Amino acid sequence: GENVEQHPSTLSVQEGDSAVIKCTYSDSASNYFPWYKQELGKRPQLIIDIRSNVGEKKDQRIAVTLNKTAKHFSLHITETQPEDSAVYFCAATRAGVTGGGNKLTFGTGTQLKVEL
C-alpha cells in the first residue's frame, strides 16, 4: 500500500517569512495529492491539491509542487501570517480507481507556528 512521509514535524517561522513542508510517497500509481490544514480541535480543511498531470499549482499565498520522478511534493506558504498557524497534512491517493474508494493516505502532519 501507499506510504506517505512528511517533514518537518514542527516548523516555526517569523511572520512574513515563507514556510515549506515536504512529503514523499511510495506508490508510483498515486496521482492526486491534497493538502489539508487542521486547527486545534477542528476538522481538516482542504487548502490546495494537485494532480499528477501538472508540476505546480498556485493559489494566492499557497503553492504546491510535484515531482513525479522523485515521488515527492511540497507545500509552499509565502508571506506567512499568524492565522496560518495550524497542523498541515499532506495526502496521496490513486484517483479514479473503482471499488477501492480512493482512500487517502495521510502524512504524519506538520505543526506550523508563525511567530510575530
Next chain:
Amino acid sequence: GAVVSQHPSRVICKSGTSVKIECRSLDFQATTMFWYRQFPKKSLMLMATSNEGSKATYEQGVEKDKFLINHASLTLSTLTVTSAHPEDSSFYICSARDLAASGVQETQYFGPGTRLLVL
C-alpha cells in the same frame, strides 16, 4: 460548497455502553464515506470505507464487530462503537466524496469530528 456534519460533537459515556456517531452530507450525495480516528497530535488513521448499500471495508487491525458502520442512504453513514472502553476514547472524524462534483471528484470533505471520552 460541500458540507459534512457530524453528531454528536462530543460524548462522554460509561465503559461497556455503545455510542453511535452520525455523519451526514448536507448538500450533496455521497456513495462513499470514510471514518477516521485521530489521537492527540497525530495523523488521521483510516478505520473503514463506508459504501452506500453495501458492507463497509475495514482497514487492517480494525475490528468490524467493535466499530459497526451502516451507510443506509446517500447522505448518512453511522459509526457505532460497541461496548466502549477507555482505550476507545479518541477523536472520530468522517469524510465524504461528492461524486457529482464537476471538479476533482476525489476531494474528501471532512466533518467537524466527534470527541469520545469513555470513563
